[in-house]
Amino acid sequence: MLFDNLIGQEVAKRTIRRAWDEGRLAGSYLFYGPDGVGKEAAAMDLARAVNCGAEDKPCRTCSSCRRISTYQHPDFHYLAPVPHSSSESERRKIAEEVAEQLKDKAAQPHRPLAFDRPTAITIDDIRDLKRGLSLHPYEGGRQAALVARADRMTEEASNAFLKMLEEPSPSSIFILVSDRPNILLPTIVSRCQKVRFDLLPAGAIEAHLLHNHNLPEVEARLMADLAGGSLGRALEMLEQGFWEERDLAWTLLESAAAGDYFGLMNGIGQAADQRGKPERLLSLVQEVVSDMLHLRHGRSIVNADRSDRLRTLELGFGNGGLDALAGRLERAKAGLKQNVTPRLCLITALAGRPGGSPEL
């Protein structure tokens, strides 16, 4: 059944399943909501469903379904921000790199494509897509276009895309995926049926980690709590050496509390230049800070295995210090989303003096 491989998201599932059962799917959807909660997984499943030949669509085992899962289906167009170049040889290299990354992504679908150069969805990408969609479906199903991180379209690309949405073809379906829908052109948003995806309950993530990744119960619970409702983040933590990062977060906080700026800069230096690490680190730090606040009010804490260290840490920050730190962390996270230098974000969040932190 459609979406039965998806955790949670009952409202979103119900909305689309109903349309699917009644045979009145919209021509374009916008799946929006926080990162790592199943938007893209749902979009992939919908693309499989509209092209599957089995009785119970999507079967996820037939040739069509398998080729969509591996991004190799001629009627499935996967668009995501990638690097661009004006030189032909460079473009060929990029195409190879994208193909390589899609191969990895087929095995690890929650991983976004990652490049060490600036990426975007440009007008050339939209033109290619338009060209692909202008042809009859290759296998007679319905052409599906999945635009991942649709908010990364350039202005030109957005306008070209809008034109395509304005003249939809009955044999194609667009699924836009974004965690920042407010950045999309309002005219694009208004032409899509919006489906909201929410943060997942920690219990659901914990169950997934227990069953699918054979994690010990304590670790699964801690990780689920730290993932903050995002399965994608939990899986990323799992892959990226979660325990080391957690230790680093603690070291950073302990250095900050002790006023050990050398230790702090050293720790920041270890994290600032790695993709995604500053974000994860800030979340981990936030989790510890919120635990300190919880501890103060006698509530239950996530980092239960380190309650003694937590108590010491809390004393180190004192009363006003903790509140100010929480505020700075929040601003630093917002700053990271707006492309502020990660190092600067980490420094201002952690090294700022209470009440005197520079604004981002």
Add this chain to the structure above:
Amino acid sequence: MKFTVAQDKLVAGLQSLIGVVPTKSTFPILSNILLDAQEKKLVISATDLEIAAVTQVEAKISSAGSVTVPARQFTEIVKQLPALPVEVEASENRVTIKCDRSRFSIVGLPKDDFPKMPELKKDKSLKLAGGTLQAIIKKTLFAVANDTSRPALCGVLFQMSGDGLKVVTTDGRRLALFEAMIPPVSHKSELLISPKGLNVVNRMLGGDEKEITVQFDDSYTKFSFDGTQVFARHIEGTYPDYDKVIPSGNKKVMTASVELFTAAVKRVAILSDTFTYQIKLSLRTDSLELSSQTVDIGEAKETMAASYQGDEMDIGYNASYLLDILKNLENDELNMYLNTPLSAGLIKPAKQADDYKLTYLLMPLRLPE
């Protein structure tokens, strides 16, 4: 899979397909070709998902089977081999090529990943002489739009009815209409074929006179000749009603020599604006004056003989569009049917060929005051 094949035959087969293989794609399998050793013959397929081509090569098959190999490397290897029998053997995905004292081993990809060749459902068909199809391609493809904002105009319209076959291309500024005199077709159909597919067919046809079977359903057109098949995926969309734009009341007729007119346009165009290529045609009684000018560079003027009996008129055209049309008129003389300096003009050969009729429409450029 194992087969032996003559080097020259294999090269010919591969070279006809290599144009279909895309140079960059996010589908790695598309840079491969499928070698399928069937009973008594080797079937080679290539596709870029828009065009698919299949060709057969005579071969001695020792054991049937199929594998995909990187198209460019495989073709290059076979091309460089001496003209002797080539033995190709695949076990799993490793393909060994042996010929004389050379031995190559390349890594293929499993054939299951290779896109299936299209199958036509409930197809209709017609027969075309190779020469006619090549004339269609040569005389109409230049007017296809390459502006993706109007996908339908990026295709070549094949319209079949009791009147025979009409082929139309237009980019909104010019239009080419090719009416082939073929036996009436009982079914009425309209196909929008991608120019890329037609170019592939054109290249494969070469100079020989062949009969082509054209089969089609809603999604594909298949061109078959000499054991080769080319599938072109149709473009979706509705083609504009071109009949409405072709004027019927253009009473002013100018007749001129194609050769002289072409030469004059080429000369005058040298000093035309580099962006609009605008030249001015001044129609006078029994003469035609061509002129152009570019500010700060200079101006050109040339008068040539032409038969014209209407009111005197000045009209502007894009010289490069005009030349695109002129080079496709094989007759000695052309007729231009005009109305006003701002309405569409028609250009036709003064005498149409025996087996087809050509009509070109060209929109004028507004002359500066």
